[in-house]
Amino acid sequence: MLARLIAAAMSLCLPATTFATNAPTARATDGMLRLYYWQAPTTLNPYLSGGIKDIEAASLILEPLARLDPEGAMIPWLAREIPTLENGGVAADMRSITWRLKEGLTWSDGSPVTSGDVKFTLTYCMTAGSGCAQQAKFRDVMAVDTADALTAVLHFATPKPYPYGPFVGPQTPLIQAAQFSECLGPSAASCTAANFAPIGTGPFRAVEFRPGDTARFDVNPAYRTPDAPAFGSVLLKGGGSAETAGRAVLETGEFDYAWNLQLSPTVLDAMAAKGKGQVVTGFSTLVERLALNLREPAPRGSSTSGPAPIPHPAMADIEVRRALSMSLDRAAMTQIGYGRAGRVTCNIVPGPPAYASRANDGCAAQDIEGAQEVLTNAGWTDDNGDGVRARAGRELRFIFQTSTNAVRQDFQMLAKEWWRQIGIKTELRNIDASVFFSTDPGNPDTLQRFDAHIQMYASASDGTDPEAYLSGWACGNIPTVRNGWQGRNVGGWCDPAYDALLEELSATAAPEDRAALARTLNDMLVQNYVVVPLVDRGRVSAHANTLEGVRMNAWDSELWNIADWRRAQS
Amino acid sequence: MRSHALHRLAMTLPTLLVISALIFALLELAPGDPMAQLPDSIPESVRADMRAALGLDQSATVRYALWLRQMLVVEPSVALDGLLGTDLAAGGPRILSWQTRAPVMSLIAQRLPQTLVVVGLAYLIGTAAAVALGVWFAARQGTALDRAGTGMAALGYGLPPYFTAAVLIYIFAIWLGWVPTVYDTTHRVTGWDSAAVQIRQMILPVAVLSLQTTAQITRYTRAAVLDALGQEYIRTARAKGLPERRVLLGHALRNSWVATLTVIALGAPQIFAGAIITEQIFGVNGIGQLLIQSLHAGDLPVVQTVTMLIAVLIVLANLTADLLIARIDPRSTHA
Numbered sequence: 001m002l003a004r005l006i007a008a009a010m011s012l013c014l015p016a017t018t019f020a021t022n023a024p025t026a027r028a029t030d031g032m033l034r035l036y037y038w039q040a041p042t043t044l045n046p047y048l049s050g051g052i053k054d055i056e057a058a059s060l061i062l063e064p065l066a067r068l069d070p071e072g073a074m075i076p077w078l079a080r081e082i083p084t085l086e087n088g089g090v091a092a093d094m095r096s097i098t099w100r101l102k103e104g105l106t107w108s109d110g111s112p113v114t115s116g117d118v119k120f121t122l123t124y125c126m127t128a129g130s131g132c133a134q135q136a137k138f139r140d141v142m143a144v145d146t147a148d149a150l151t152a153v154l155h156f157a158t159p160k161p162y163p164y165g166p167f168v169g170p171q172t173p174l175i176q177a178a179q180f181s182e183c184l185g186p187s188a189a190s191c192t193a194a195n196f197a198p199i200g201t202g203p204f205r206a207v208e209f210r211p212g213d214t215a216r217f218d219v220n221p222a223y224r225t226p227d228a229p230a231f232g233s234v235l236l237k238g239g240g241s242a243e244t245a246g247r248a249v250l251e252t253g254e255f256d257y258a259w260n261l262q263l264s265p266t267v268l269d270a271m272a273a274k275g276k277g278q279v280v281t282g283f284s285t286l287v288e289r290l291a292l293n294l295r296e297p298a299p300r301g302s303s304t305s306g307p308a309p310i311p312h313p314a315m316a317d318i319e320v321r322r323a324l325s326m327s328l329d330r331a332a333m334t335q336i337g338y339g340r341a342g343r344v345t346c347n348i349v350p351g352p353p354a355y356a357s358r359a360n361d362g363c364a365a366q367d368i369e370g371a372q373e374v375l376t377n378a379g380w381t382d383d384n385g386d387g388v389r390a391r392a393g394r395e396l397r398f399i400f401q402t403s404t405n406a407v408r409q410d411f412q413m414l415a416k417e418w419w420r421q422i423g424i425k426t427e428l429r430n431i432d433a434s435v436f437f438s439t440d441p442g443n444p445d446t447l448q449r450f451d452a453h454i455q456m457y458a459s460a461s462d463g464t465d466p467e468a469y470l471s472g473w474a475c476g477n478i479p480t481v482r483n484g485w486q487g488r489n490v491g492g493w494c495d496p497a498y499d500a501l502l503e504e505l506s507a508t509a510a511p512e513d514r515a516a517l518a519r520t521l522n523d524m525l526v527q528n529y530v531v532v533p534l535v536d537r538g539r540v541s542a543h544a545n546t547l548e549g550v551r552m553n554a555w556d557s558e559l560w561n562i563a564d565w566r567r568a569q570s
Numbered sequence: 571m572r573s574h575a576l577h578r579l580a581m582t583l584p585t586l587l588v589i590s591a592l593i594f595a596l597l598e599l600a601p602g603d604p605m606a607q608l609p610d611s612i613p614e615s616v617r618a619d620m621r622a623a624l625g626l627d628q629s630a631t632v633r634y635a636l637w638l639r640q641m642l643v644v645e646p647s648v649a650l651d652g653l654l655g656t657d658l659a660a661g662g663p664r665i666l667s668w669q670t671r672a673p674v675m676s677l678i679a680q681r682l683p684q685t686l687v688v689v690g691l692a693y694l695i696g697t698a699a700a701v702a703l704g705v706w707f708a709a710r711q712g713t714a715l716d717r718a719g720t721g722m723a724a725l726g727y728g729l730p731p732y733f734t735a736a737v738l739i740y741i742f743a744i745w746l747g748w749v750p751t752v753y754d755t756t757h758r759v760t761g762w763d764s765a766a767v768q769i770r771q772m773i774l775p776v777a778v779l780s781l782q783t784t785a786q787i788t789r790y791t792r793a794a795v796l797d798a799l800g801q802e803y804i805r806t807a808r809a810k811g812l813p814e815r816r817v818l819l820g821h822a823l824r825n826s827w828v829a830t831l832t833v834i835a836l837g838a839p840q841i842f843a844g845a846i847i848t849e850q851i852f853g854v855n856g857i858g859q860l861l862i863q864s865l866h867a868g869d870l871p872v873v874q875t876v877t878m879l880i881a882v883l884i885v886l887a888n889l890t891a892d893l894l895i896a897r898i899d900p901r902s903t904h905a
Contacts, residue, residue, distance in 0.1 A: 036752070040863065042667075042669040042670040042863075042867070043669070043670050043671060043672075048671055049669070050608045050609070050612050050620070051607055051608060051669075052609060129622075129623060130623060131619060131620040131621075131622065131623020131624065132616075132619075132620075133608065133612060133616065133620060134612075134616075135616045135619065136612065136613050136615075136616050186623070188623075188671075189623070189666055189671040192670075192671065192672045192673070192676075195670075195671060195672075196672070208756070210680055210755070210855065211667075211669075211670040211672060211677060212669075212670070212677075212855070212859070212860060212863050213680075213681075213755055213855035213859075214755055214756055214855070216756060235756065237752065237754075237755075237853065238853075239850065239853040239855060239859055239863075240752070240850065240851065240852075240853045241850075241851075244751070244752065244851070244853060247744070247751060248751060248752050251744055252743060252744060252747070252750070252751055254750055254751065254752055255752070434601055434602060434603075434606060435601065437606070437610075438601070438603060438606070439603075439614055439617075459610055460609075460610075460611070461611075462609070462611030486614060
């Protein structure tokens with residue numbers, strides 16, 4: 001509750017502070033900006049990589065039609081406005097969307113940006129053999145019409161109530177047709193020069209790129225805002241570790257910005273205490289959660305092609321799942337494991353604010369006695385005095401698995417102790433991340449196979465619209481031996497009412513209605529204890545005190561507003 | 571002598587072929603997925619398509635044959651084309667890195683200079699110091715200096731570079747603030763001032779690395795010189811009334827060269843292999859850092875090619891050591 005209040009207060013303060021410090025600057029007067037990305041970018045073409053580090057590095061150069069701001073709201077970037085049903089940008093049958101480019105936009109080589117570039121970018125990604133990482137975003141686009149030089153109409157194969165997949169966000173920026181026209185399909189990989197120095201519309205352009213090490217940028221002379229960016233050049237250094245990066249900004253002041261500081265809260269706080277810089281966090285939808293397996297795991301070594309799985313006698317009882325959730329102290333877990341990089345969440349869709357349900361807020365308080373009562377009332381009692389509750393001869397003994405990771409093992413120990421207090425015996429298991437998160441259908445230790453009763457992992461919705469994410473819990477998404485263990489509904493929960501609501505969501509266009517439906521779906525998952533959300537995990541970065549204008553953004557590239565960054569006047 | 575050299579040379583080719591097969595097979599069997607680092611919002615079907623674009627849909631034997639052909643035919647032709655301006659490669663498929671989609675050889679070429687300068691300098695300083703210290707300790711065998719020296723050498727050898735690097739960074743970069751913690755790889759030496767900057771940022775990585783080399787080779791040198799000092803000809807030399815300096819450097823060191831040089835020559839390929847941990851800690855963009863980054867990303871073409879190049883260098887270093895020893899000590903060829 002407190003975290004929520006603070007977050008609300010912060011989001012109120014943010015726009016105000018930006019206003020206050022938004023002093024007029026002149027272009028390229030503040031010298032060099034030094035960024036440290038300890039996971040070094042390996043290409044500046046986000047279509048060939050898909051990695052976050054590469055998408056962020058490319059976002060200095062390449063820009064999409066619309067971006068997401070720190071609150072998750074869509075803002076027009078290269079487009080004049082966001083097309084909607086109301087302004088006619090989205091067709092009434094929801095089968096097309098019309099994007100209109102701003103007037104007078106030019107690439108950094110001086111040539112005009114046209115709707116032909118929009119069309120080309122789509123062709124580039126969808127040509128077979130390119131290995132484009134963002135195909136899923138463009139997949140439903142059937143054709144692109146270029147009515148005039150600044151208007152591109154995207155036609156969808158099916159009605160799209162949420163048509164903002166392509167060209168929204170840093171994953172799908174515009175690339176220049178002239179530069180990449182020879183790089184279609186299998187020859188995409190051979191265009192090293194273009195992949196390492198794409199021509200873009202952003203505030204900077206690539207000067208030198210050394211994959212896995214450094215990238216140097218200087219000001220794009222054709223950038224559309226005359227007095228931006230304030231910095232004349234950017235050095236993006238890679239390599240080392242999160243610790244090296246944090247040290248270089250917070251302790252020695254050698255760098256201005258350090259990205260993705262996944263460090264233990266104590267280490268990060270000690271670094272921040274040196275007073276050279278500030279830690280900034282941003283939250284989107286990455287939630288650390290427990291998944292509960294409603295099905296009886298197949299005994300080890302048994303044939304996996306047996307009959308349909310049977311419900312687990314204990315886990316299928318909602319009261320057992322409720323007790324498991326009630327006995328957790330999420331605030332303590334967040335404090336120990338993530339510090340300021342995490343906040344307690346009771347929702348599986350924690351943001352943007354309109355999509356976050358308020359119906360589950362009570363979960364943050366730990367209630368051991370309440371959990372004991374719930375179990376006793378449901379008939380789970382410890383009659384033989386061995387400390388483990390049982391009903392009809394079935395004891396509450398669970399296997400709890402997760403990936404090998406210091407924070408997750410801490411969480412496992414905490415949960416084991418709390419569950420012991422309510423009479424549930426837990427056996428802990430941790431599996432190497434490269435196996436646990438692999439998609440190898442032959443390996444029984446994966447997330448999808450879920451050969452345990454409880455498992456912990458983190459996952460996020462892609463972008464602000466949770467439809468695709470929530471459809472992960474549909475009946476058809478249960479991984480089974482018949483579908484090669486594909487699907488995200490690992491617990492095997494199936495409710496026709498949920499699927500019907502998903503169907504409704506896929507035909508609803510009005511943002512408020514979509515948000516309401518998403519909240520209902522979220523509540524169904526959480527209140528049925530299909531998943532037990534624990535921590536809303538944020539992105540953590542740090543910037544030097546001498547750097548102004550940083551607005552941490554977990555929805556888009558962290559460098560989304562780099563044109564506004566400037567050196568503090570001392 | 572010549573037949574010995576030819577015989578050794580002929581043996582290297584099958585050795586390298588076996589090594590290449592082993593490297594490929596080991597990496598093939600190891601778990602790891604080049605798509606593992608992608609955000610989980612990218613669906614499995616797209617990942618499969620991306621794997622296919624990398625050539626992973628081919629069988630392992632086809633990929634091995636292609637890799638051998640690329641290493642033996644395509645890449646040497648590209649190199650020759652670059653040197654002579656010919657067109658031997660004729661657009662043949664080069665070895666491409668999976669994460670950058672750039673030719674692996676150009677990545678190596680980009681990183682080799684840094685590794686050569688930092689690791690090479692450290693090796694040079696390390697061996698020079700080691701030989702001097704080894705001889706000195708041997709000459710003072712049994713004294714407090716020798717004991718302290720060998721003790722320090724054992725300590726230096728025992729301390730892992732990730733520990734020494736952290737300690738040195740804490741003292742000299744954070745506490746005293748004399749040197750930077752992060753190696754600036756874009757720095758260019760254009761005059762005295764920039765040369766001073768370059769030296770300052772090189773001090774710590776070079777110190778960490780040369781400590782290892784010194785500690786290791788000092789022990790070998792000391793043992794070899796002590797061995798020589800116990801020989802009859804040393805007593806003869808002393809009996810002739812030669813000054814101790816000449817006994818030590820002219821007779822003892824000269825005769826202990828065989829062992830010392832072997833160790834130095836065998837260690838030399840690490841100059842090209844880079845120093846995986848030290849480069850990673852200081853952010854030096856050398857071959858070692860390339861190797862570790864590629865391993866993390868499951869970028870097999872880079873890992874295979876770099877490992878293979880290191881294997882070639884080690885085999886060559888062995889060969890050189892053999893030939894050098896044959897030259898210094900002709901007995902070894904007749905044995």
